[in-house]
Every structure is written in C-alpha cells, then in structure tokens.
Amino acid sequence: MGAELCLMRPWHARLVIFTDLDGTLLDPVTYSWQAAKPAMEACARMDIPVILNSSKTGAEMARLARQMDIAWPYIVENGGGICFPKESPFQCMEDDTPGRSLDHIAIGISYDRLCEALLQISAETGIGIRGFSQMSPDEIISLTGLDRKDARRAAQRQYDEPFLIENTLPDALEQIRKTAACMGLQVTPGGRFYHLHGKFDKGKAVEWLTARLKPFGDIRRVGIGDSENDIPMLEAVDIPVWVAPPEKPAPAIDGLLRSGKTSSGPKAWNQVVLSLIRERYSL
Ligand SMILES: [Mg+2]
The missing domain is CATH 3.40.50.1000 (HAD superfamily/HAD-like)
Structure with a gap:
C-alpha cells in the first residue's frame, strides 16, 4: 500500500x-x-x-x-x-x-464487496445466510443485547460482515467456507456470528x-x-x-x-x- x-x-x-x-x-x-x-x-x-x-x-x-x-x-x-x-x-x-x-x-476488502460476496455465496450454495447488512437495528439489538446506540456503532462495519446461517445442514459451514475461499475470502467463527472477511x-x-x-x-x-x-x-x-x-x-x-x-x-x-x-x- x-x-x-x-x-x-x-x-x-x-x-x-x-x-x-x-x-x-x-x-x-x-x-x-x-x-x-x-x-x-x-x-x-x-x-x-x-x-x-x-x-x-x-x-x-x-x-x-x-x-x-x-x-x-x-x-x-x-x-x-x-x-x-x-x-x-x-x-x-x-x-x-x-x-x-x-x-x-x-x-481488508471493502464492506460493499463483502456484502455482495455473501449474497453470491448464498445463491451459489443454496444456503440461507443472513448478514448484518440485511438486519434491522431491532434485530441486531435482540441478537447482541447491545443498546440502540452501541448497536448502531457495531453496525458501522467496513471490513468484516457478521452473518448467521439459517439452515442447519451439517455441512453448511464447510460449503460456505469453500465458496468464500474461491473468492479469496475467509470465514471465521465468532462468539455470536460467523464473520466473512478478506485474508487479513x-x-x-x-x-x-x-x-x-x-x-x-x-x-x-x-x-x-x-x-x-x-x-x-x-x-x-x-x-x-x-x-x-x-x-x-x-x-x-x-x-x-x-x-x-x-x-x-x-x-x-x-x-x-x-x-x-x-x-x-x-x-
Ligand atoms: Mg479478547
């Protein structure tokens, strides 16, 4: 850089x-x-x-x-x-x-590209995925337990998209990981969400x-x-x-x-x- x-x-x-x-x-x-x-x-x-x-x-x-x-x-x-x-x-x-x-x-990779990639991963794998950018403030508050102001700050993401997997297929995570890797991206499990981000x-x-x-x-x-x-x-x-x-x-x-x-x-x-x-x- x-x-x-x-x-x-x-x-x-x-x-x-x-x-x-x-x-x-x-x-x-x-x-x-x-x-x-x-x-x-x-x-x-x-x-x-x-x-x-x-x-x-x-x-x-x-x-x-x-x-x-x-x-x-x-x-x-x-x-x-x-x-x-x-x-x-x-x-x-x-x-x-x-x-x-x-x-x-x-x-890292820009947030817009990550959000697009997450939609593409969902379409390619047929797995229901819900990213932070698709969630309402109320949904984020109920999932994280943060108050409204902190939830707003937590949602101002730039390099990492937290997401939930909606189907419980046993190999869903593995399929998401493989598809993300083909796009040069990584998936990391966190406390409450999975995270899609670049290789950093x-x-x-x-x-x-x-x-x-x-x-x-x-x-x-x-x-x-x-x-x-x-x-x-x-x-x-x-x-x-x-x-x-x-x-x-x-x-x-x-x-x-x-x-x-x-x-x-x-x-x-x-x-x-x-x-x-x-x-x-x-x-
Ligand atoms: Mg720590």
Missing part, C-alpha cells in the same frame, strides 16, 4: 504496545479498564503508544479511544483497517498525494504499522491478548503477553509472557506493562 507515516512532533519511545480490548485491556464482565489505569498513565507519561487492536468497528473504537484519552492510531475489525485520529502524533500520508493525510488505511488478521495490521514505525527508533513491540484471534498479533511482536485466566490454555508461542495465577485481563495488563516499562527504561 502506498502510504507512509509522518511524525508530527518529537517522539522517542522505546516500547510500542499493541493490545486487544475485550478480556485484555477491558474486564470481560464490566468492560472497565480501571485496573490498568496506573500502567496506562505511565505509558502516557513516557509517550509509549498504546495501539488498540480489536475486532470492534471504527465507530466503537473511536469512542473508547476518546474515553481512554488515547490519540494513537488504532486497528479495527480484526486487522481490517487502521484509523489515524486527527490528533495522533503519527499521521498517514499517501505516497502520491504529498501533504494529504488519511484518516484510515484499508487492509490482527498480526498483518501490526506488521503494516511497525514496518513504518521502525525508522523512528529502536522500538520493542509488545502484544497483549487473551484469545485465539490475538495469536497472529502475538506472533508478530517482539514481546508477546497472554493475559487470559489461568484455566484457558495458552498458545505455543516462543517467549510468551504469562500473567500470574491470580491476575488476568486489565489487572494483569497493569502488572506486565509496568514491569516492562521498568525493565526497558531501567527505572
């Missing part, structure tokens, strides 16, 4: 933190990040980027980033795109349009961003996650950190740091990040 990062002010951090949200920086039950606040404040003091990397939409993440007072770029929809807030110290410039900064970069993941977005951050200094990349869809991100960084509860098996990744037996989620995030800052900055 023909785009580079421009630094809008001096920046000399030695760590960059890529982090998942639900179950990692946000408590899985209360969605609070209070337990991670001391480490978040230390990152702000040391000018260490905290780059949110989640399956949430840009609209959902823009709101969270504002609430957390984070102005760094953030990665949306499982690596589908990267958003650059106006106040971010890093702005993204198109190579061929000097001086023009982009508010986001698409790594959280790790590819981390690679895109860090390739462009590296010229700015000797940066160690930390990745923090708690689920299967975080594994590509953990494999793409220098310091992978796993903060799932101890009963959840950790993935086999070289050098994986694990939170202690008594902490997980934002509490573990806080401990691990504070200790990495102490180590890296010899505090």
